[in-house]
Amino acid sequence: MIESLFPNVDWENMWEATLETLYMTAMSTFFTFVIGLVLGIVLFLTAPKQLWANSIVNWLTGAFVNIFRSIPFIILIILLIPFTKFLIGTIRGPNAALPALIIGAAPFYARMVLIALKEIDKGVIEAARSMGATTWTIIRKVLLPESKPALLSGITVTAIALVGYTAMAGIIGAGGLGTLAFLDGFQRSREDVTLMATILILVIVFAIQFIGDWMTTRSDKR
Amino acid sequence: MIELKKLSKVFDTGKGSLTAVDHVDLSIGAGEIFGIIGYSGAGKSTLIRLLNGLEKPSDGSVVINGQNITAIKGNDLRKARQKVSMIFQHFNLLWSRTVKENIEFPLEIAGVPKSKRDARVLELVELVGLKGRENAYPSQLSGGQKQRVGIARALANEPEVLLCDEATSALDPQTTDSILELLVDINKRLGLTIVLITHEMHVIRKICHRVAVMEGGRVVELGDVLNVFQSPKEEITKRFVAQVTDTEDSQETIKNLRKLYPTGELVKLVFVGDQTEQPILTQLIRKYPVDVNIVQGNIAHTQRGAYGTLILQMKGSAQEISEALTYLNAESVQTEVMSND
Numbered sequence: 001m002i003e004s005l006f007p008n009v010d011w012e013n014m015w016e017a018t019l020e021t022l023y024m025t026a027m028s029t030f031f032t033f034v035i036g037l038v039l040g041i042v043l044f045l046t047a048p049k050q051l052w053a054n055s056i057v058n059w060l061t062g063a064f065v066n067i068f069r070s071i072p073f074i075i076l077i078i079l080l081i082p083f084t085k086f087l088i089g090t091i092r093g094p095n096a097a098l099p100a101l102i103i104g105a106a107p108f109y110a111r112m113v114l115i116a117l118k119e120i121d122k123g124v125i126e127a128a129r130s131m132g133a134t135t136w137t138i139i140r141k142v143l144l145p146e147s148k149p150a151l152l153s154g155i156t157v158t159a160i161a162l163v164g165y166t167a168m169a170g171i172i173g174a175g176g177l178g179t180l181a182f183l184d185g186f187q188r189s190r191e192d193v194t195l196m197a198t199i200l201i202l203v204i205v206f207a208i209q210f211i212g213d214w215m216t217t218r219s220d221k222r
Numbered sequence: 223m224i225e226l227k228k229l230s231k232v233f234d235t236g237k238g239s240l241t242a243v244d245h246v247d248l249s250i251g252a253g254e255i256f257g258i259i260g261y262s263g264a265g266k267s268t269l270i271r272l273l274n275g276l277e278k279p280s281d282g283s284v285v286i287n288g289q290n291i292t293a294i295k296g297n298d299l300r301k302a303r304q305k306v307s308m309i310f311q312h313f314n315l316l317w318s319r320t321v322k323e324n325i326e327f328p329l330e331i332a333g334v335p336k337s338k339r340d341a342r343v344l345e346l347v348e349l350v351g352l353k354g355r356e357n358a359y360p361s362q363l364s365g366g367q368k369q370r371v372g373i374a375r376a377l378a379n380e381p382e383v384l385l386c387d388e389a390t391s392a393l394d395p396q397t398t399d400s401i402l403e404l405l406v407d408i409n410k411r412l413g414l415t416i417v418l419i420t421h422e423m424h425v426i427r428k429i430c431h432r433v434a435v436m437e438g439g440r441v442v443e444l445g446d447v448l449n450v451f452q453s454p455k456e457e458i459t460k461r462f463v464a465q466v467t468d469t470e471d472s473q474e475t476i477k478n479l480r481k482l483y484p485t486g487e488l489v490k491l492v493f494v495g496d497q498t499e500q501p502i503l504t505q506l507i508r509k510y511p512v513d514v515n516i517v518q519g520n521i522a523h524t525q526r527g528a529y530g531t532l533i534l535q536m537k538g539s540a541q542e543i544s545e546a547l548t549y550l551n552a553e554s555v556q557t558e559v560m561s562n563d
Binding site for chain 1: 274276299300301302303304307308310312314315316317318319327328330331332359360361375379385
C-alpha cells in the first residue's frame, strides 16, 4: 500500500536523511540555547540600571544580535562559507551546516531570552539582593528558574525554526531531508519523495512542539 | 543600633535632580519598632533602601550595629545584608519555588549546609504559622500567607534588623492585623529591631513604639507614638492621626455637632495612657452639678498605651462648667471647648 503510494522512495535513504535532520536540529538547538542564553543574559544585565549596567558592552552585544538576526539565513550560509571551511574543514554534510545554523539562530533566541528576563518581577531580584545574593547566584537561582517557562517556549519556537533552516541548508548540500527533497525529489521530478520528506519534517516539528509545550506547562507554577 | 547622619539621596532624572531624602538624622534603638509614615513620594521608600545599601546615599551615613553600611561594598555588604533583612509590599517570593524552598533561599545564599537548612526551615515555618503548607507554591497561597513566607524568609539568617517596606499595604484589614501581630510577636520573642514604612497610621498605632513623619524627603516630626497621637504638631501629622481617631475637629464637623446639640458647651477631652482606665467621668458627675451627654468617643490602643478622645455636651452655668474643666485638667485630661465660630 505505502510502496504503491511512494514508488520512488528509497526508505533507507529517507531514514538516513531523517537522522541527519534530527542530528542537525538537536546539535544546533543545543548550541543555540547555550549561546543565546549567554547573549540574552548579557543584554539584560548590561542594560541601564541593571546589575552590570555597561552601555558599551550592551551596545556591542545588541549590535551583534541585531545584525545576525537580520541577515536572511540563505545569505548567511553563503557569507559564512570561509568561516565554516576554517572551523569544520569542509562545507558539505551535517556538521558543516552547524556554524551557520547556530550563528543564525542564537541571536534570535537571545532576543527571546531578553524578553523572558524582562518579564521577571523586579521586586524578586531586589529581594535576592537584599538577602546578600551575588549576581551569579541571582542568575542561577532567580533569573533562570523564574523565566523557565518563557525560556522553554522560546527554545521550542527556535528549534522549529531550525528544522526549517536545516532544510534550507540542505539545498547547498548539508544533507538531511532538505537535500533529499531537493536533489531526489525536485530535480528528478519524483513528487512522492518530496511529499514523504515533507511529511517527516512535519512529524519532527509537531513532536518538538508537543514536547516543548509539555515542558513549558510543567515548569510553570504561577 | 541604627544611626542615620545627614543622610541624603538625590536622583538624577533626565530633567534635573530630585531630592528623595533630604538630610535625615535618626537614631533607632535596639529592639525598637520604629515607624516611618508619609504619603507616596515622601522619600520613605528610598530611605528604607538606604538602610541595607540597596540604594547608595548621595551624602551622609548609615551605621548599623557599629558597621557603616554606606562605606562597605562587595562581599562585606552582602554579608551585612544577611543581618538586615527585608519584607516587601508585594512579597517578592519566587513563584518557581515552594514555601519551603523560598524560605531556604537566603540560607543557600549564606552557604548553610543542606542538613541544617531543613531543620531551620521547619522552625521558621512553625514560627510564622504555616505548618502543613511547606510544599505549596506561592500561587496557591493567600496574600497573608505569602507575607508570612516573606517574614519567615527574612528571619532565616537570624537578622538583627527587619525592614518592612509597606508590608501590609496590599492586604485586607483583617490580614493586616494578623501580620502586625506576628511582627510584634517576633519583635518580643527575638528582640529584633523593626523599621517599617507605611502610609497607614493604623499600622503605626498598632505596633510602633516611635514614629517619624516624612514629607518632601525630610523628617518633619518625630516622637513617641503616644505623644504624637496626643499632640500632633505638623499639619500632615494631624491628618495622619485623624485617619485613626476619626475625630476630625474641622470647622465643618463642629458646626454639624453644634446643630445637633445646640445647648450647653461642647467639650473635647483627650485621655492618654492610664487615664483611659480611670472612671474620671463618674467622678466628674458626682463632684460637679453639670449634666453630661456623650456625643462621640474613641479609644485607640498603641504599643505604648491607650489614647482616647471624647466629645461631651456639658450643661450647667458657666461657673459650673469652668470648675468641671479645671477638675479634668487637674486629672491631666486635656480639654478643649469647641467654640461656635
